[in-house]
Amino acid sequence: MNSNTSSEKRGTLQPRRASGRQRVAELLAAASDLMAERGYEATTMAEIAARAGAKIGSLYRFFPNKEAIAETLLQQHIMALHDEYEMLAQRAADLSPEELADVLIDLMATLYPCMKSLPALMEARTDRTAIRDRSRGQALAGIAAALRICAPGLEEQVAGDIAAVVLNNMKVMLGMTLKDAPTTPGAPDELRRMNRLYLSSRLAPCRATKAVRGSGENC
Template sequence: MDSNSSRGKRTSLQPMRAAGRQRVEELLEAASDLMAERGYEATTMAEIAARAGAKIGSLYRFFPNKEAVADALVQRHIAVLEDEYAALAKRAATLSPDALADVLIELLVTLHPRVKSLSALMEARTDKMEIRDRARGHAIVGIAAALRVCAPGLEEALARDIAAVVLNTMKVLRGMITKNAPTTPDAPDELRRMHRLYLADRLEPFRRAPDSITDAEP
């Protein structure tokens, strides 16, 4: 067994002290920046340490290899998604469908810098489909939960279908804003209007309590 394989079985060190936790956050932030900029394969442990302003020994103290750094980043990104969608579900009770549409659109735009290396990690890893499915699954479940809070009569299966449409709309809009998707100057605003109309059409019939709905769409 080569050294890389044996090292890959070692786990990351979980610091107990606040200073250690802060250092780990700095190292992970540096790794996320570099992997988003250059890709997973091109990023080295030495570059991560240098970007974080840390000694290489400090990085290896917490993470035995780059794969361990990647594992920690995936967990960090998934936790961010869980927290943000949980917060969204709490907010949704006070939002109209139009307002919820705007909040959802902005959410993916604001989330992207916090999970910026997730795409690079998914592209590089052998378990990328599992990571992608986890990220998408959390997003769909989180959006569906917010939709059902906003429209209490909405059934879970339909909420997830609508959530999948919303998630794809969010991704297209982010691509337009970042110029990674075909666009024109006013196209993002048009997509926002379409998104509002879609959610208003699908949610309004279910805004009443479930036992009072008699003529809602299936």
């Protein structure tokens, strides 16, 4: 879309009233759905307004152009991931390795409905590699932190290695959910079972104290 208008110089409007915030949320949800369905480039401002049941003037009131919508959505997605891993860290001490495994394996699939436009947004950016690396690093750090809270005796490097395996399992689960990866009706449950067994075997020996390292377990 050609956004070479005076509105391009205006920033995104932050509404103060609840009704305005609700309208912005509806517009962003419509934009996210359309971009997930059609891609970033194919989505137009007019289509976003129509999907949200809003007048085009209402959309331009809050967002000067499509780029502003995309930037807002991207920041929302990044913040949602950050908040999710923060909440996971707060819960991890009270979770067993099997419970933590279940939470992690379904995390991406659970978040997908509110982050479905992320792949389209990433593909539209010239700095997508840097953003993807930062997002991956954030995910690995968040998973590793939860693992070490759940199993205090786990060494940092080992936690990072396990986090990488778990992150790949999470991506496979999302692919199965979206039917983008080879799957069968029972395959997601098998993946959950595999992730459960894996984390139980790796975290259980390291849950008590760091003193368990002397027992020969690789923590």
